[in-house]
Amino acid sequence: MKPILEFRKIEKAFFGVRVLKGISFSVPEGSILGIVGENGAGKSTMMNILGGNLRADGGEILIGDERLVAADPRESERRGIAFIHQELNLFPNLSIAENLFLTRFPRAGGLPWIKRGELNRRAAELLKEVGLDVSPDRSVETLSAGERQLLEVAKALSFNARIIIFDEPTTSLTSREIEVLFALIAKLRARGMTMIYISHALQDVFRLCDDILVLRDGEVVAHDATETFSTDKLISLMVGRSLEQVFPGRAKTRSGEVLLEVRRLVRGEVIRDVSFSLRAGEVLGISGLMGAGRSELARAIFGLDRRSSGEVRIHGETVRKSSPRAMIRRGLAFLTENRRSEGLCMDGSIAENLTLAALPIYSKHASGWLSRENIRTAVQKMRGEVHLDAKARSEQPIRTLSGGNQQKVVLGKWLLRNPKILILDEPTRGVDVGAKAEIYRLISELAGQGMGILLISSEIEELIGLSDCIVVMRGGTIVDELARAEFDRERILRAALKAA
């Protein structure tokens, strides 16, 4: 079979960090290629280059025999590539037919007048093809996640796509909807459609794909027929033995008193019956895939989202009214995963951001009058503690700093409050290697001083390097728990992926 798609030495770097290191592979026409790899292995980057959302730094992509010159989604679309994203690109307020023909409405002559009849007729044909039995003028917001997924496929068919890319298509579908989607994929394959299927659900990859490609740290580590892989082999290939990161030596765990206790916490469908406890001086790592409910758990504990049921106890005392304000008073601090939108006032200065959470501490009396002297001292002290770039002035706007320095400011903001319990959600995301090492050092020091730390991370290495204990979440609940002696990348990944 001749290849319909070929990657030749594709290179991509973000801010000097190579995320794709010369990717080469080809896909025979009419086959399904499964792509697997850990979070951050480069899967999405690769597909975004193919879909025209990103420009490659080097190498070339061939479609059929012709080079794809893209970095323009419309050019990719014109060449027959349909990219169905994790977050679907539909307009919920518009009708099905309007979504399908948004850029090419059938019009009357050259007039900007839409021929409704023809629009609906053509939309109905496409819907029939994907087995979606709904009226084309229904608005998209009334469709379920599974129906929307089918609609995306219909959209791909509407511009005669030759290659359809699925990125984690099943995460929000029910098992029945998954079956419908898989049946459609099989039908399309029988018609000679080429597909790329990206997923963490390994059993689905095994079931659907002709070939599997394993990506790790921006490199293709394996690419072969599906029969040649086993689940075990796949996981060890994904995990690899690379990434020599330096972690500070963590002192031996001397578990102190229990600081935080979570009992049977439930929040709708997102968090289902989670219990754990955190002791003084302990780093508890939380692993899991995106959407496993890790951040949601942190938000519910911190009082940002309401809990459906369950208990949160701090120092043995049950917290009834929980809001961030109340939780901060009880000694909690929460570094969220979205630094820019939730952690910082981007127009504010370093000093303003550093002191935001701790302001009440710098006021002697009820009027709220602030002592400039106290604030200056505190800012100076904290800048040193988190090793903030010494060249930056305290009055400098935070947006002029690098990601790593910004993250240090968020961390410093919480440390000025002297918290007992620190929740860190992806503390090293978008942070350069140097700042990463310093954040690791801080985490280790703080735990050494008796702080209880809840560390959420998608980097398993990071969790293994820093935690005393790791819990693995999947589908809103804790599915595995590992003590330090049991730390094992494969076991963690297996639990997160449900490939036991």
Add this chain to the structure above:
Amino acid sequence: MRANVLARNPLAGAFLSEYFVLLLTVILFVALAPFAVGLASSESALNIVAYLIPLFIAGTGLTIVLITGGIDLSIPAVIALTSVVGARLMTGESSVISVAVGVGAMLGVGAAIGAFNGVLITALRLPAFMVTLASMLFFNGFAVWFTQSSNIGDLPANYLALGKQLPIALTAAVVIGVVFHLLLSRTIFGRWIYALGQNAVAAHISGVPVQRLTFATYVLSGFCAAIASVILTGRLETGSPVLGREMLLDVVGATVLGGTSLFGGRGRIYWTFFGVLFLTVLDTALNLMNLSQFAVTMSKGAVILFAAVIDATRRRFVAFA
């Protein structure tokens, strides 16, 4: 780089400084003085100060609301309603006590309207624009109904002094300006207000009492508008249900012209003072030039637009610094 080069040049330095609007005012004054006969006289100076005071006091409250990213359109309604309520209570009386009761009621009504806005905006999470627009219409109408569309005169002499004797009003304006400036720049409240305007989510997560704070800003704005009303009503010697009707655009215009952002996060009390001063000088000069009312409004619009263009250009440069 570019900004650094500019900053070393004294002319450019003035262009980039936060006193730029004040500088514009001086330029405006010098440019118009030859044409506006009597602009550079003590009489016109007193006039400017008198006109400026209520505008500045109302603008102070609005500045705080704007910094949080909100808006208060109900200011003219507060001025009108407090004017007639106070006048109704004080008319025909002459004792100091009745003046105290009247003024107290005016301030109370102003704060109450602010609280009404604040509750709707925080508890029901309605957009501030809609809430304050609706309460402007409602309380304006209410003031007219309350008086059956007539003015209320015969106010106590010691009340009228509050509006007519410039030193008293001036003292009030200075005290309010200084207190609010310190509140914004030197207290937790102030720091929280700016943080709220810059990033409400981050502020909430950092333990800022976002709801209470938002509520407080509308109460303060209503309170400030009521103080402006005390002075204006005294100066006019009557409680009028249409008092302040023309003021909304002047207050908002002057505050924003001063540099306070409509999108929240930035603003200063003294910027508002500069904005108010600019607008008042412009207004006075145009009136002295014996232009028709249309010409005055048109010129005012043109000059404000021009100032806004210069200011926007300037801010693009500041962003580089």
